[in-house]
Amino acid sequence: MLSLARSPRFALGPNSFFRLIVALVRRAPIFLMLLFAGSAIESLAQESPYFVTYDHYLEEPGSLEVEYFSNFATQRGGNDFNAYWLEFEYGTTAWWTTELYLDGQTTFDDSTIFTGFRLENRFRLLKSEHVINPVLYVEYEQISEADKIMKEIEGHDVEADHAVPNAILREGHNHELELKLLLSSTHNGWNFAVNPLATKPLTGGEPWEFGYAAGVSRPLALKASAQRCSFCLENFVAGVEMYGGLGDRYSFGLHETSHYLAPVLAWNLPSSWTLRLSPGFGLNDNSHQFLLRWGLSREFSGFGSMLAGWFRGGR
Amino acid sequence: MRSWKAGASALFGAVVLTVGIGAAQSGEPSMPKFDKSVYAELAKAPVKAAARPNPLESDPEAVVGGAKLFERHCAECHGASADGGKKGPSLRAEEVQHASPGTLFWLLTNGVVRKGMPVWSRLPEPQRWQLVSYIKSLGMPPGTTNH
Numbered sequence: 386m387l388s389l390a391r392s393p394r395f396a397l398g399p400n401s402f403f404r405l406i407v408a409l410v411r412r413a414p415i416f417l418m419l420l421f422a423g424s425a426i427e428s429l430a431q432e433s434p435y436f437v438t439y440d441h442y443l444e445e446p447g448s449l450e451v452e453y454f455s456n457f458a459t460q461r462g463g464n465d466f467n468a469y470w471l472e473f474e475y476g477t478t479a480w481w482t483t484e485l486y487l488d489g490q491t492t493f494d495d496s497t498i499f500t501g502f503r504l505e506n507r508f509r510l511l512k513s514e515h516v517i518n519p520v521l522y523v524e525y526e527q528i529s530e531a532d533k534i535m536k537e538i539e540g541h542d543v544e545a546d547h548a549v550p551n552a553i554l555r556e557g558h559n560h561e562l563e564l565k566l567l568l569s570s571t572h573n574g575w576n577f578a579v580n581p582l583a584t585k586p587l588t589g590g591e592p593w594e595f596g597y598a599a600g601v602s603r604p605l606a607l608k609a610s611a612q613r614c615s616f617c618l619e620n621f622v623a624g625v626e627m628y629g630g631l632g633d634r635y636s637f638g639l640h641e642t643s644h645y646l647a648p649v650l651a652w653n654l655p656s657s658w659t660l661r662l663s664p665g666f667g668l669n670d671n672s673h674q675f676l677l678r679w680g681l682s683r684e685f686s687g688f689g690s691m692l693a694g695w696f697r698g699g700r
Numbered sequence: 701m702r703s704w705k706a707g708a709s710a711l712f713g714a715v716v717l718t719v720g721i722g723a724a725q726s727g728e729p730s731m732p733k734f735d736k737s738v739y740a741e742l743a744k745a746p747v748k749a750a751a752r753p754n755p756l757e758s759d760p761e762a763v764v765g766g767a768k769l770f771e772r773h774c775a776e777c778h779g780a781s782a783d784g785g786k787k788g789p790s791l792r793a794e795e796v797q798h799a800s801p802g803t804l805f806w807l808l809t810n811g812v813v814r815k816g817m818p819v820w821s822r823l824p825e826p827q828r829w830q831l832v833s834y835i836k837s838l839g840m841p842p843g844t845t846n847h
Contacts, residue, residue, distance in 0.1 A: 433822075442822045445776075447787065479813045513810035514821050574824040607824035609765035619827075655772065686776040690786055 432659040433576065434651035436678045437537060437628045438600035440578045441518035441569035443509055444476030447689030452682035454661075456534050458673045463548030466492040468500075468533035475688070480509040486526075490533045496551045501528030501559075503536075507567070522565035522580070530557030535676070537563070538630045539584045540594030541642045543671040560587040574607045576600075576624070592634035600626035602649065615654055622651045629668070643672035658683050734784060739795035741812050745803040752802035754836075756829045766834025769827055773820070782838055787816060791835050794844065804832045 433440050436454065444450055452472040459465050468490035476482050486503035503526040510519045531554035533547055562585045569578040580598040602624025610617045626649055630642030647665035654660070658681065665676030756762035770782070777788035784790035796804070808828045811819035820828060 440822075443818070445818050446816050476818075479811060479816050479818045509813060512813045514819050571821050576822075604824055608826040609769050609830055611761045611764040611768070613768065687786075 432622075432651055432653055432661075432682065432684075434602050434622045434624050434649040434661055434663075435578070435598075435600045435626050436647070436649060436661065436663050436680065437535075438578050438598040438626045439507070439520070439522065439565070439567045439569070439580055440571075440576050440600075441509065441520045441567055443480070443482040443507055443520070444474050444684075445686060446476045446479050448476045448684055448686040449688035450474040450682055450684045452680060454534070454680040455678065457677045458533070458535070458547070459675045460544065460547055460673065462545060463550075464493045464495055466490055466495075466533050466547065468535070470534045470536070472682075480512070482507045486534075486536075488528060488532050488534050490531065490551075492533075492551050498529075498531055498551055498555055500532040500534075500555070501526065503528065517568050517570050520567040520569070522563075522567055522582075524561075524563040524565075526559065526561045526563060528559050528561075530554040530559065532559070537582055537584075537596055537598065538628055538643055538645070539563075539582060539596035540630055540633045541636070542596075542630050543641070543643050544667070544673045545671075547673075561585065562587055575603045594633045595631035595637065596629065597631055598626060598628035600624055600649070613655060620653045620655070622653070624649050626663075629672075641671065644668040645672055645676065647676065647678070734789035736795070738789045738815075739793065741807060741815075742795060742799050742803055745806040749806040750800050750803045752805060754801035754805070754829050754832055756826065756833055757801070759833070762830045762833040763837045765827075766830035766832070766837075769823070769831050770834050773823070774831070777817075782835065783841065792838050792841050792844075794840060796835065797838070797840050801829075801832050801836065804835060805829060808832070 433442065450472070452474065453469065454472065455467060455469045457465070457467045468488070470486050470488045472484055472486050474482060474484045484503075484505040484507075486505065488500045488502065489498060490500055491497040503524055505522065505524040508521045508523075510521055530546075530549075531551050563582060564584075565580050565582040567578065567580050569576060571577075578598075578600050582596045582598070584594045584596070586594075602622050604619055605621040605623060606618035609619050614620070625647065627644070627646050629639070629644030632638050632640070632642060644667070645665045646668055647663045649663040650661065652660045661678070661680040661682075663676075663678040665673075665678065667674050667676075771780070774782075774788075774791075775785075777785050778791050779785035779788075782791040790796070805828055807817075808820045808823075808831060810821075811817045813819065820831075823831075
């Protein structure tokens with residue numbers, strides 16, 4: 386990633402929040418229309434609240450989850466930005482989930498650009514539940530240097546990387562293979578997840594880069610209430626996640642990279658919509674001082690059957 | 701430029717392959733699909749797990765809450781009345797109804813991943829017991845021979 390000198394200007398202020406609201410309002414209707422267009426299919430949802438960390442639960446077989454996520458960040462030495470991505474998550478089998486990401490970003494007073502795509506697969510390694518459940522995560526990404534969704538922090542990623550104008554950043558391209566080992570455990574309603582990651586740029590001979598994410602979460606109520614309700618405590622899952630870089634092959638460690646701590650909250654609605662929210666806070670001078678992530682998703686169960694029906698011609 | 705084209709081609713191929721596999725799996729004829737061997741997984745429950753009693757057995761709200769959870773998480777595969785669906789067998793079959801609560805809880809927790817049943821340990825334990833309560837409350841369909 387690019388590394389430039391930072392200016393001490395602190396960008397978090399009323400103006401930033403105004404821009405954030407404008408950006409959210411501008412993007413959300415498009416996504417809502419897209420989801421409502423397919424809302425005829427019944428669905429289910431019990432989603433984790435994490436934005437960066439993964440637990441070991443995969444998408445139900447044949448289900449498609451369409452997700453919109455947004456990442457607003459303050460930027461010292463440059464313009465604040467709002468990055469966003471669409472995720473299409475499909476349960477191919479009970480042990481294999483595949484996802485397509487389409488990334489974009491708006492840097493205020495600069496431009497709005499598409500920044501690339503990612504194709505991710507997760508494979509459950511053990512057939513039943515254990516104290517620690519490993520899942521192998523393999524992702525291929527083809528994104529530009531202007532990608533700012535911060536879905537993972539790796540190597541020596543720092544805030545200053547994002548201070549460069551889009552016109553320059555978009556000229557640089559990343560072809561990367563990313564591997565994660567998702568280790569997750571659920572006990573008495575608490576989920577604990579740790580995700581070490583390693584990334585290998587496929588061009589340019591750059592070294593392996595490393596990073597981590599870890600999270601803990603729990604539903605606010607463990608027992609389902611008898612009545613139908615949107616605001617029952619069992620529909621809310623709260624927790625906290627921490628993520629950051631671990632340097633590269635030649636310079637491994639917690640230094641010269643960024644780290645974040647972020648409370649997370651998910652609201653699983655009975656209608657199978659899930660709303661997530663997470664304010665994030667940078668833990669060192671290399672980090673953005675403030676992030677605000679939110680996401681809206683809807684799960685369409687039976688998507689695979691519906692698709693098969695189309696191909697069978699209604700037989 | 702060439703790399704972007706190659707990437708786009710790889711992406712398209714991967715999406716087609718993945719959706720194709722998923723569609724082929726879920727597109728098999730729905731009924732009748734399941735014979736009695738599908739219930740063989742129940743016999744694999746460890747003795748200790750099978751012997752666990754349902755702590756919500758005497759809770760009158762457990763069945764109601766379980767019904768809500770069933771509709772949300774299970775009906776898509778097992779059918780709205782649990783008589784079996786496109787992807788999951790009937791839960792009102794003798795094998796299920798005669799299984800101990802602990803056995804059903806164990807199966808819910810571990811799933812049968814290689815055969816398409818996801819693990820449901822993401823639901824807290826009380827909710828899994830509520831599901832067990834609901835499933836046991838259904839009983840066998842009228843006219844079914846009780847062996």
